Amino acid sequence: MSILKLENINYSYVDGGMKRQILNNCSFEFEKGKFYTILGPSGSGKTTLLSIISGLDSPESGTFYFDGEDVNKIGLNKYRRNKIAIVFQQFNLISYLTAGENVQLAMTETDNSVPKNQKEVAYALLEKFGIVKSKADRLVSRLSGGEQQRVAIARAIASNVDLIFADEPTGNLDTATEQEIVKIFKMLTEEYGKTVIVVTHSNAVSEFSDLRVKLEGGNLITL
Amino acid sequence: MNFINRALKNVTRKMSKSLLLGLTFFLIGNFVIVGLGVSSAADNAKILARQKMRAVVEYSVDHEKMWEATKDFTEEESTEFYENNPVEITLDKIKEIQQDPRVKVVNAIGNHQMYSKSFENVLVGNEENNNSGGTYFETDEFGNTVEYEHIEPNISLKTNAFDNMIEFEDGIYKIIEGRMYTQEDIDNMSPVCLITDKLAEMNNLSIGDTVTLETMELRSLEYYEGATVEDITIEMEIIGIFDNSEELDPSDPEYDWMSPHMSPDNIVLTTESYINSSKLKLEIMAFDSGKLEYPDIEYYQDEANRPSLESMSYKSNIIILLSDPLDVDAFVKDYTATSESEYLVFDANNETFLKLSKPLDTLSIFSNIIIWLVIINAIVIITLVTALTLKTREYEIGVLLSLGVSKTKVVAQFFVELAIVAVIGFTLAVMSGSMIASSVGNAVLDFQVATADVEIDEDNDYNYYAETDYFTEVSLEDITSKYEVTISPWIIAQIYVAGLGMVLISILIPSLMIMRFNPKKILLNTN
Ligand SMILES: Nc1ncnc2c1ncn2[C@@H]1O[C@H](COP(=O)(O)OP(=O)(O)O)[C@@H](O)[C@H]1O
Ligand SMILES: [Mg+2]
Numbered sequence: 001m002s003i004l005k006l007e008n009i010n011y012s013y014v015d016g017g018m019k020r021q022i023l024n025n026c027s028f029e030f031e032k033g034k035f036y037t038i039l040g041p042s043g044s045g046k047t048t049l050l051s052i053i054s055g056l057d058s059p060e061s062g063t064f065y066f067d068g069e070d071v072n073k074i075g076l077n078k079y080r081r082n083k084i085a086i087v088f089q090q091f092n093l094i095s096y097l098t099a100g101e102n103v104q105l106a107m108t109e110t111d112n113s114v115p116k117n118q119k120e121v122a123y124a125l126l127e128k129f130g131i132v133k134s135k136a137d138r139l140v141s142r143l144s145g146g147e148q149q150r151v152a153i154a155r156a157i158a159s160n161v162d163l164i165f166a167d168e169p170t171g172n173l174d175t176a177t178e179q180e181i182v183k184i185f186k187m188l189t190e191e192y193g194k195t196v197i198v199v200t201h202s203n204a205v206s207e208f209s210d211l212r213v214k215l216e217g218g219n220l221i222t223l
Numbered sequence: 224m225n226f227i228n229r230a231l232k233n234v235t236r237k238m239s240k241s242l243l244l245g246l247t248f249f250l251i252g253n254f255v256i257v258g259l260g261v262s263s264a265a266d267n268a269k270i271l272a273r274q275k276m277r278a279v280v281e282y283s284v285d286h287e288k289m290w291e292a293t294k295d296f297t298e299e300e301s302t303e304f305y306e307n308n309p310v311e312i313t314l315d316k317i318k319e320i321q322q323d324p325r326v327k328v329v330n331a332i333g334n335h336q337m338y339s340k341s342f343e344n345v346l347v348g349n350e351e352n353n354n355s356g357g358t359y360f361e362t363d364e365f366g367n368t369v370e371y372e373h374i375e376p377n378i379s380l381k382t383n384a385f386d387n388m389i390e391f392e393d394g395i396y397k398i399i400e401g402r403m404y405t406q407e408d409i410d411n412m413s414p415v416c417l418i419t420d421k422l423a424e425m426n427n428l429s430i431g432d433t434v435t436l437e438t439m440e441l442r443s444l445e446y447y448e449g450a451t452v453e454d455i456t457i458e459m460e461i462i463g464i465f466d467n468s469e470e471l472d473p474s475d476p477e478y479d480w481m482s483p484h485m486s487p488d489n490i491v492l493t494t495e496s497y498i499n500s501s502k503l504k505l506e507i508m509a510f511d512s513g514k515l516e517y518p519d520i521e522y523y524q525d526e527a528n529r530p531s532l533e534s535m536s537y538k539s540n541i542i543i544l545l546s547d548p549l550d551v552d553a554f555v556k557d558y559t560a561t562s563e564s565e566y567l568v569f570d571a572n573n574e575t576f577l578k579l580s581k582p583l584d585t586l587s588i589f590s591n592i593i594i595w596l597v598i599i600n601a602i603v604i605i606t607l608v609t610a611l612t613l614k615t616r617e618y619e620i621g622v623l624l625s626l627g628v629s630k631t632k633v634v635a636q637f638f639v640e641l642a643i644v645a646v647i648g649f650t651l652a653v654m655s656g657s658m659i660a661s662s663v664g665n666a667v668l669d670f671q672v673a674t675a676d677v678e679i680d681e682d683n684d685y686n687y688y689a690e691t692d693y694f695t696e697v698s699l700e701d702i703t704s705k706y707e708v709t710i711s712p713w714i715i716a717q718i719y720v721a722g723l724g725m726v727l728i729s730i731l732i733p734s735l736m737i738m739r740f741n742p743k744k745i746l747l748n749t750n
Contacts, residue, residue, distance in 0.1 A: 056625060057743040081627020088745065092622045096236040097224065105224040109626050139236070159626075 001068055002029035003163055003195045004053065006220070009062035011048055022048050023059065024218030032162070035189045036197045037206040039223070040215035046199040047167055049215060053197075054086050054165045055079040066163070082111050085156035087166035092152055093140040099126055099151045100136040103158045110159035125154040129184055146177035153184055157192060164188060166198040170205060182208045226632045230639035244608065244641070245648040248722065251601040252652025253659070255718055258594035260660035260708045261667060265587040268706035269580050270549065272697060275705075276576060278327075278545035279389075279693045280555055282320070284310045285568045292566075306521070310566045311537035317384055320543060320558065325550045328392050330542040330693075331384040333495050335502075336376035336484050340456070341435040342426035344377035345419070345488035347471065349479050374440055377483035380416075382495035384409070384536065389544045389693060394468070396492075401430045401463035404494050412497045417463035421488035432461050434491070438502060447508045457501050459493060499535040506530035542693050572694040579699045582671035583706065589667075598725060605729035609641065613733050620737060621745025634734045641726045649722045657710040664708030672703060 011023040022045035030036060040046050051057040053064055055076040064071055071079050085106070086092065093102045103122035107114040115121045126136045129150040131143075140148055149169060156164045166185070170178035182205050188194040189210070198205060206212050212223040234241045289310070293301050312331075321329040359373045381388075386406045390396040404415055418428060428434065438455045447454070469487035471478060483489050507530050513523040522528055545554055555569045562569065613620075623633055 051743045054625070056745070057741075077627050077629055079627075080625060086625050088625075092625060092745065094229075094619055094622055096233050097229070101224055101232070105229075106626055108224045109628055 001032075003032040003067060004030040004197075005065040005068075006053065007063045007065070009049075009052060009064065010060045011045070011052065012060060021218050023052070023062075026062070026219050028213070028220040030195060030197060031211075032195055033189055033193050034195060034210045035186060035208070036195075036211050036213055037209040038197065038199045038213050038215055038220070039201060039206055042201065044215050045218065046215050049220075050086075050165055050167050050197075050199050054084055056086075078111075081109055082159075083161055084163045084165060085159060085161050087149070087152045087156050087164065087169050089168040089171040093148055093155075095141050096139065098137050099131055099140055099143060099147075102140055102151055103136075103155045106155045106159040110161070112160040114158070114160055122154075122158065125158055126151065129154050130180075145172055146180065149173065149177075149181055150184065153181070153188070157188060157194065162193075163195045163197070166196070168200055169198060170200070170202060175204070178202065178204060226628075226636035227639055230636045230643065233636075233640050234643050240612065241644050244605070244644045245651075247601070247604060247608075248645045248648025249652050249655075251597055251725075252649040252718060252722065253656045254597040255594055255721055256652055256656030256710060256714065257660045257663050258590040258597070259714045259717055260656070260710050261664045262587045262590040262594070263711070263714060264664055264706050264708040265583040265590070265668075268702055269583050271705035272580065272702040273551075273576065274548045275701065276548055276573070276695045276697060277693065278548040278551050279571070279695075280543045280545065280551060280558075281540065281570050281572065281693070282312060282543060282558070282562075282567065283540035283570070285566050288568075289566050308564055308566055310539060310564050312539065312541055312563065312567060314384065314533065314536040316563055317536075317538065317541055320541070321385060323554070325545050325547065325554055326543055327546045328387050328389050328544045329383075329385055330389045330544070331495070331536075331538050332388075332542075333382040333498065333538075335380040335382070335438065335498055337378040337380045337436040337438060337457070337491070338374065338376055338440065339378045339434070339436055341433070342422065342428060344483045345421045345425055345486060347481055347483055347486045348473065349481060352479055371442060375482040375484070378436060378489050378491055379484045380436065380491050380493060380498065382493055382498050384495045388492075389542060390467075392544060397466045397468070398463050399466050401461070403463055404492075409494045409496050412494065412500045414457075414459045414493075414497055415462040416459040416491050416493040417465050418461055418491050419488050420464050420466050422491070423461075423464045428461060430461055430464065434459055434461060436491070438505070446512075447505055448512065450505060450508060454504055457498070459491075459497075463492075465492070495536060496532070499532050503530060503532060503535065506535065544693075576697050576702070579697060579702050582668065583702065586668060586671050598721060602725050602728050605641070605725065606732050609637065609729060609733045610736065613637075613736055617740070618745065620740055621742055624740070624742040625745060630738050630740070634730065634737050637733060637737070638726065638730050641730060642723065645722045645726050646719070649718055653710065653715055653718065660710055661708040664706075668703065668706055672699070 006026055006028045009023050009026040010021070012019055012021040014020075026049070038046055038049070048057075052059050055071060058076070066074065066079065066083050074083065080086075093099075094105065097105065100119065100122045103125055104118045107118045107121070123133055123136055127133070131147060131150055131154070135143060135147065140151060143151065152169075153164075164185075169185075170181050173181065185196050185198060186208050188196050198209070200206060214221050214223055289308075293304050296304060314331075317329060317331045320326060357373060358370055360368050360370055363369050386404055386409060388396065391398070391403065398417070399420055401417070403417065404413070407413075408415055416434065418434065423429065436457045436459075437452075438457060441452070441455075444450050444452070444455065467487045467490060471481070471486060510523065510528070510530055513520070517523050528534075543554075545551055551571045551573065555571050558569045620633055624630070
């Protein structure tokens with residue numbers, strides 16, 4: 001069974017009296033444990049799609065299912081807290097917390113079972129993604145962009161969810177760092193069995209993915 | 224990393240913001256503390272001064288008002304006015320007042336001047352002026368001038384309608400032997416009395432002895448046809464001996480001419496009911512002869528005016544002692560509404576007090592206004608600051624929401640952040656405020672006293688109809704000396720409550736902003 005199934009998702013907005021249909025009866029199934037990239041030109045509606053399937057916004061019509069369960073039934077707040085994690089382009093970290101505390105935050109908030117020794121687990125996770133302990137104790141604003149994105153990824157898996165979304169996670173990074181981050185996403189599927197859905201317009205990123213999907217005319221097409 | 228933890232981290236790691244907010248709370252706190260300190264000191268001073276005053280209320284005829292009402296009247300109009308406006312306090316009313324739970328003792332006193340028969344009065348000490356009477360002249364029915372001896376009454380018989388007197392409550396009278404008359408004695412009109420220790424000593428009288436007095440001069444008997452010596456004779460058994468701590472003042476200009484019955488040593492106490500029953504017969508005789516002699520005077524012709532035990536118990540003045548001075552104002556207010564005549568007034572004689580406490584009232588009102596102004600301003604400022612910082616924290620809110628943190632928890636975090644800073648700011652303010660409150664408070668009181676108009680007319684309604692002045696006089700010094708600005712635990716508690724209230728109200732608008740926050744923004748606001 002698919003981990004995420006979209007059924008006739010529609011989304012439009014009115015701009016200057018003109019109606020623009022961003023998502024048009026969009027239907028798709030994402031398989032468990034795979035690394036997906038969603039491609040598409042700027043303005044094609046990738047972020048809009050991601051905001052809907054990550055429970056940050058609601059579609060005009062249509063339903064989507066997580067593990068066969070209607071997400072609206074789960075409740076968007078609960079869905080975000082227990083089922084998924086999101087990595088943003090601008091490294092969604094809280095500036096007055098250290099790297100370690102940012103990771104712990106995800107563990108505190110989720111209802112999923114997480115280890116008791118949160119602090120140690122946070123250090124270990126960060127270490128795994130290349131953030132040594134001395135850096136883990138720094139406020140995130142003192143870390144480089146690549147380091148911040150590693151922290152964000154560490155936090156994404158800390159809450160023990162199965163599905164991880166990322167919106168242009170390497171958009172602000174140089175090519176070398178981009179490669180490292182992409183490898184980490186790959187590792188998430190291979191080592192941790194997570195399903196990863198990354199929105200990107202970078203071919204370098206999409207080449208690493210198991211499946212490449214394109215948003216075109218408001219619908220998803222497997223390439 | 225729960226919301227309390229996050230709030231703590233935010234406060235400690237965003238130091239400049241915390242310092243600024245903390246300073247705001249600190250300044251507000253100082254204002255509020257000084258304000259609360261001053262207003263409570265002013266209120267306390269009033270209460271303390273009031274408590275020092277006697278809880279005495281007088282219910283009596285407002286002679287001044289009656290005079291005002293009748294000053295332009297003809298004699299006839301005047302007579303009619305007095306008939307239509309009986310200013311008598313009835314026994315029912317007196318009893319109703321006495322039964323009020325706030326009332327301790329009621330003095331519904333009767334003062335009867337008497338002539339001692341079986342004993343001698345205590346000497347006043349001015350006897351060389353011969354104040355016990357003298358030779359007077361009068362014209363008889365045949366136009367001849369006749370000489371007669373007038374004798375001054377030498378005993379003051381004081382009665383009360385109740386089995387206690389304010390004088391006992393105050394310790395002015397003290398029973399040294401025997402007992403006071405009881406309610407039973409009053410109900411039974413028992414012929415019992417109490418005499419002063421001086422009278423007892425002088426006449427070798429003791430409990431159980433009988434004393435005899437006459438209610439008028441023997442020669443006055445001739446005005447009552449058929450009356451006998453028996454009718455003016457009162458016999459009572461001594462049941463108690465008391466000490467009267469009042470003393471005559473020989474420097475009093477009236478001392479030289481004082482007659483013996485005015486001496487505090489020549490007082491006999493008995494029940495009102497017994498004396499009235501003893502005097503009733505002659506009262507009725509006087510009424511009946513008046514009826515015959517003055518057919519034109521309506522009063523004597525109206526049978527309703529025939530003397531009775533009931534009518535003899537009416538008073539034009541009673542003194543009420545309350546248990547708690549702080550009840551006085553409410554008591555006067557309650558009973559003023561029930562007064563039996565507009566010319567009978569309840570008076571606590573506290574005009575002076577009210578006038579003198581004006582500066583304190585002003586102080587209290589001013590500091591309350593300042594407290595509220597500061598609090599309202601503070602709420603506006605803190606709301607603005609929080610709402611503005613919220614703009615810069617939209618990203619953070621989005622992150623929290625994307626992690627599935629509920630909006631209420633986000634609001635809770637913001638509240639805790641503010642509350643932590645507020646508590647610290649207010650705690651520092653409590654320390655500094657306590658130090659400055661008393662000097663600031665004293666300075667403003669001095670200013671108030673210096674600028675307030677607190678002139679007092681000296682003879683400010685001193686009631687010369689009452690035999691004794693039961694009221695306490697107060698001075699400005701009495702009141703202001705009670706004013707002391709201290710920061711009590713109660714004030715401190717109030718400050719923290721006010722502080723948390725401010726934080727709660729200040730967080731309202733920002734909370735609404737958070738509740739309306741759309742989490743999608745976090746994805747759209749790329750840089
Ligand atoms: N609710 C909305 N109101 C107005 N414009 C919107 C709304 N949602 C999306 N858009 C616009 O739709 C377009 C698609 O946006 P987006 O999903 O961010 O595309 P992409 O991520 O592929 O670049 C953008 O131009 C965006 O400004
Ligand atoms: Mg986008």
